[in-house]
Amino acid sequence: xxxxxxxxxxxxxxxxAARIHQEADPARAYALMEFCGGHTHAIYRYGIExxxxxxxxxxxxxxxxxxxxPSGRLQAxxxxxxxERVILCGYGDLLRVPGAQGDTLLKAKARGADVRMxxxxxxxxxxxxxxxxxxxxxxxxxxxxxxxxxxxALLQARREKLDNFSIYCNHVxxxxxxxxxxxxxxxxxxxxxxxxxxxxxxxxxxxxxxHVSTIIGSQPYEFVATEYxxxxxxxxxxxxxxxxxxxxxxxxxxxxxTRVENEYxxxxxxxxxxxxxxxxxxxxxxxxxxxxxxxxxxxxxALAIRPEFAAWDAERRFTIPKIPVTDHKACVCAEVLRGVxxxxxxxxxxxACTPDHPLGSxxxxxxxxCAAHYHYGRFRQxxxxxxxx
Amino acid sequence: MPLDVKHGVVEMSHGGxxxxxxxxxxxxxxxxxxxxxxxxxxxxxxxxxxxxxxAMATDSHVVSPLFFPGGxxxxxxxxxxxxxxAMTGARPLYLTATFILExxxxxxxxxxxxxxxxxxAHQAGVPIVTGDTKVVExxxxxxxxxxxTGIGVIPDGVDxxxxxxxxxxxxxxxxALGDHGMAVLxxxxxxxxxxxxxxxxxxxxxxxxxxTAAVPGLHCLRDLTRGGLGSAVNExxxxxxxxxxxxxxxxxxxxxxxxxxxxxxxxxxYVANEGKLLAICPAEFAETLLTVxxxxxxxxxxxxxGEVVADPHYFVEMxxxxxxxxxxxxxxxxxxxxxx
Numbered sequence: 001x002x003x004x005x006x007x008x009x010x011x012x013x014x015x016x017a018a019r020i021h022q023e024a025d026p027a028r029a030y031a032l033m034e035f036c037g038g039h040t041h042a043i044y045r046y047g048i049e050x051x052x053x054x055x056x057x058x059x060x061x062x063x064x065x066x067x068x069x070p071s072g073r074l075q076a077x078x079x080x081x082x083x084e085r086v087i088l089c090g091y092g093d094l095l096r097v098p099g100a101q102g103d104t105l106l107k108a109k110a111r112g113a114d115v116r117m118x119x120x121x122x123x124x125x126x127x128x129x130x131x132x133x134x135x136x137x138x139x140x141x142x143x144x145x146x147x148x149x150x151x152x153a154l155l156q157a158r159r160e161k162l163d164n165f166s167i168y169c170n171h172v173x174x175x176x177x178x179x180x181x182x183x184x185x186x187x188x189x190x191x192x193x194x195x196x197x198x199x200x201x202x203x204x205x206x207x208x209x210x211h212v213s214t215i216i217g218s219q220p221y222e223f224v225a226t227e228y229x230x231x232x233x234x235x236x237x238x239x240x241x242x243x244x245x246x247x248x249x250x251x252x253x254x255x256x257x258t259r260v261e262n263e264y265x266x267x268x269x270x271x272x273x274x275x276x277x278x279x280x281x282x283x284x285x286x287x288x289x290x291x292x293x294x295x296x297x298x299x300x301x302a303l304a305i306r307p308e309f310a311a312w313d314a315e316r317r318f319t320i321p322k323i324p325v326t327d328h329k330a331c332v333c334a335e336v337l338r339g340v341x342x343x344x345x346x347x348x349x350x351x352a353c354t355p356d357h358p359l360g361s362x363x364x365x366x367x368x369x370c371a372a373h374y375h376y377g378r379f380r381q382x383x384x385x386x387x388x389x
Numbered sequence: 390m391p392l393d394v395k396h397g398v399v400e401m402s403h404g405g406x407x408x409x410x411x412x413x414x415x416x417x418x419x420x421x422x423x424x425x426x427x428x429x430x431x432x433x434x435x436x437x438x439x440x441x442x443x444a445m446a447t448d449s450h451v452v453s454p455l456f457f458p459g460g461x462x463x464x465x466x467x468x469x470x471x472x473x474x475a476m477t478g479a480r481p482l483y484l485t486a487t488f489i490l491e492x493x494x495x496x497x498x499x500x501x502x503x504x505x506x507x508x509x510a511h512q513a514g515v516p517i518v519t520g521d522t523k524v525v526e527x528x529x530x531x532x533x534x535x536x537x538t539g540i541g542v543i544p545d546g547v548d549x550x551x552x553x554x555x556x557x558x559x560x561x562x563x564x565a566l567g568d569h570g571m572a573v574l575x576x577x578x579x580x581x582x583x584x585x586x587x588x589x590x591x592x593x594x595x596x597x598x599x600x601t602a603a604v605p606g607l608h609c610l611r612d613l614t615r616g617g618l619g620s621a622v623n624e625x626x627x628x629x630x631x632x633x634x635x636x637x638x639x640x641x642x643x644x645x646x647x648x649x650x651x652x653x654x655x656x657x658x659y660v661a662n663e664g665k666l667l668a669i670c671p672a673e674f675a676e677t678l679l680t681v682x683x684x685x686x687x688x689x690x691x692x693x694x695g696e697v698v699a700d701p702h703y704f705v706e707m708x709x710x711x712x713x714x715x716x717x718x719x720x721x722x723x724x725x726x727x728x729x
Contacts, residue, residue: 004651010638010712017712047713119578119653239711355721366654376715379704 007238037064037367217272294337404524446473459587463505479541491530591664632700
């Protein structure tokens, strides 16, 4: 396939892998975190770890939208759709994420709630146009990638005076989460924020977001290099992108450099997509604080809908209570999201927690570290002499 | 007055057992399916069956939309059951058809579906010999549901079962994955796509007949419907208590299907097919089987895609196009698009 096969070429991969083996210093270990679930998925789906030297470890980060969504926000949506009898539209993965006591939007649908899977927020607008007597709520979720389309939908709803449409905004921001991860690592600096454990393993460098960076550009990551002295390489989601960015990180680490580099030059500009940024600023404002699953309360890390758009803000139109939901006791999603634990180190991984019956959110999305390991990588554990690898 | 197929709709009386029902059966079903068994209009069909072991299979069809590029629920319901019978190694002989119709369903569409079934059955040489029609109130069905049942006879010396895969056996596929599932999905979700994808719906019994004739020692056959290849390999691995190793680069997927899957975050390994089968045979017959498959119109793109191995976990592993390895797991729930 044009523009895809070029980035999945096995022979090029072998060449890059050979160079990584050559240049990786056998006297040291490398721990690299890929922030995005998209990278996690590519790493597992293409078996990239098989091509890497043993002293290079990939740590799967929190950049999976449904994984970091606190269960309480999801539970609130389940209660909203059942109490107010609204039509709730959401993206596919979201419908299987457990809220309280393992309840999900799919289960609510089976009980009679009108929950619809959509491919884009445009589909939700179409549902609202087609059902003028019913209230239609779009469950907006995602990092900066999915945020501009939500902004466009809000503007469109206002233009059309689509009064039965509203948005339950759960959009979150990438840089504050990266900062929290780094602050938690850096034992010399004061804890950035309560809720983030101090026990994170040392991360030597970051594979930076692909699609998110097309929107925000490369500048917002500069603090990673300047304040926390770690290299970050923005990489596309194709497997060759991942390998190339790993090589670039190894070179920086070996040279003692800490820079923000851009491997994904075919899509990412330093300044990002100004039009998309303008759209986001037009309709969203930063929340002073937002609770992330696994990372805790992070300041300025999420978006709310501006007061001018209150009529289309589900949180203002309906009573949406803050529901505290504690994660299942045995679930270590929080540690997995911070890279402190690996999926297979969780006691319930592949036993009580499976993709069919997920206890934690990392087991839901194919981008979640647990689900990716379960679906694509479980055989490594079975064939390894040491079960914890 | 003849049935007003052009403007008429299904009414409750069409399932009531009275004159209206008889008229619907005679003017619509009998006209299309016409054969000696139906003409007899008995409660059941009197059949002559050659000696041998009988194979029997049944399949319900609830596809939405009812019409899609490359087919419709009518031909699908014929192909589906013929294929289920054929996957036992049997030659399919007869079919039955049951219709559950929703009140208000346009007779013109019903006629189109019935004629498509008749065409499919005729082309396959497998007559529909008996059937049933029920009507449910408006809102209690989805237009039309069709259940077909088929019987066939298994030739002597053929013993095919999903529990017979053995380490060392070879896996063969008769063509590209995902055409049916993506054709239906594109239609259902109104995804306008430049290169239209057509369903691969087809009756595979002549292909399986050629395969079993050339290689009677074939171990397993499975048609790759819901859940696709990914589910079929896992089912067989569990039933046979073996593992499997697939080679991603060897698995054919048509370009538009790959593109649409890529776009929606779906994996073609798990997308439904209606004219694809997986065959597993001892290694010494693999080349012969491949040649026979490729010589058949429904196997032109046939390929050897992997082998059976001993594995206490019954894992299906795949060597990726990239040179790494990954698990090919059971599908959990429905395949849902990813968010970003």
